[in-house]
Amino acid sequence: MSTPFSVLQQSLPYLLQGVWVTLVVVLGSLSLGLLVGLPLAVGQVYGPRPLKRIIGLYVWFFRGIPLLVLLFLFYFGLFPFLHLDFSAFTVAIIVLGSISSAYQSQILRGAILSIPEGQMKAARAIGMSDAQAIVHIILPQALRLAIPGWSNEYSVLLKDSAVTYALGVAELMARAHHVASRTYQHLVLYLCAGFIFMILTFLGTRALNALHRKVKLKGYS
């Protein structure tokens, strides 16, 4: 008869491999979210009205539908319909990334709007084009302001990533579930998975805080 402890000991390397998968999914979707969210934010603040409308719809769509529904919709519905043969892992990153881009665009939009109006005026007054002003003056300041928001976004994504087990992505939660259903040591395995999630949240938040301190502007309180 296997004790909870020996099960844990034997399955730990297997679980930890899942940590890598989880991290790749989270960091991948966080980056994808930034890559897409940044232009969305800029478009929503500075773009023409129709563009603002479209971006608004995009944000509304990805924020309004539950994650599990989106995962199934894309994995079983949309991509097969388009004859796109994506793995569960890829779809997980695409879906989480798209949702995150909607949220990140709003974080960034808030950050851009909180930059004093005088900054844009000053940049234009000295002869910068709007694009130059956004790239050199507005975004460097806004991105710094957005770091606390990202910190939050990271922990949300980390927790959401557990849901992708429903597609069969071999991340931490999926592996814990797999071992638990074979050994019946549900309590210790899910506790362990939860604990690892907590540590990852803690470490990630710490890393982002360190980044925040590092790029913080001298003289700002």
Next chain:
Amino acid sequence: MIRLERVTKIYPGSAFPAVDSVSLEVAEGQICMLIGSSGCGKTTIMRMINRLTSITSGTIHIGDQNVMDMDPIQLRRQIGYVIQQIGLFPHMTVYDNIATVPKLLWWDKKRIAERVDELLDLVNLDPDTYRFRYPRELSGGQAQRVGVARAMAADPPVMLMDEPFGAIDPINREVLQEEFLRIQARLRKTIVFVTHDIDEAIKMGDKIALLDAGRLIQFGSPEELLTKPKNQFVKDFVGADRTLKRLNLLRVKHAMLRNPVHCLEEDPSEKVAEKMIEQDMSYLLVTDRQGRLKGYVNLYDLRGHKGTVGDVVRPLSLTVKPDTNLKDALSKMLSYDLGIVVAVDDAGRLQGFLNTRTLFSVVGESYDERGGHWGRITADGRIL
């Protein structure tokens, strides 16, 4: 040269023009002060000149070019604009702030570095101390200076300055004004300068444009505004003390008596004393052979003295430059309670002197250029 012809601005959705058919011309190398109460359209005029705001009607020329025919971004790079809120970029060092425009113009690194140092020197900030500071690490006055340096980075012939000294205490403001005039004397930019402060306008402007509710009420030299205010509004604006304000405009050289009586330091004391008694003088200015002011002597010290005047000369700290304005000269005069100030040039050579009477006659409307007068020192030590 900047020329506005019947320039009008009506903001969309607004019933009244923010700027109403304003015409004015700023000659090459001159400073035009825009003054008027809050909301009278000063910033709007500036923003139309570099096309940050569209012009509803009328034309604006810079040199012989209509600004509407120029590419707005190219136009703005030829115009240094110090905006009302300074607007330094907080995420950039002083260096990068000033270098923004040169970088846009693709200057090479070495040239940029030299230019930044040159500009920091120009606005009186030590490059080694301030180069790598962030805007939050500067005082308000230092930030203003950096703002001015940034606007001047690419050496634009035209400058628009929207209350550049607005947020500064009176003492530092005066220092900045002096520095600014010193810089302007050398660089001779064509400048439109917004202020709320009539004294600043009088002190700095070659021309003053007084605005009210978008309309140009009077446009002329400070002298004209003070002596020939067009209507009651202008009178009220320049204030009841406008006669005193003229002191700001006039310089010691306009009022001083030239070639005052003096003696040389190697003159024998006995001879000088004799002359002074003869002429009923009790004090006399002393110079060396090159005409440099050494001080003054009084009759009491000379009586019975066997040597030369140089042995008994007393230093005279109360000197001004011919270019000092009369307000400063008067306040010096009052604070030393001597009734005179002596003007010397940069080399310390005696140029002339001022007493209360010359001052009073000058601020009265009956002012005329005077010179060639001889001073007389009375028995009570006053110089007439």
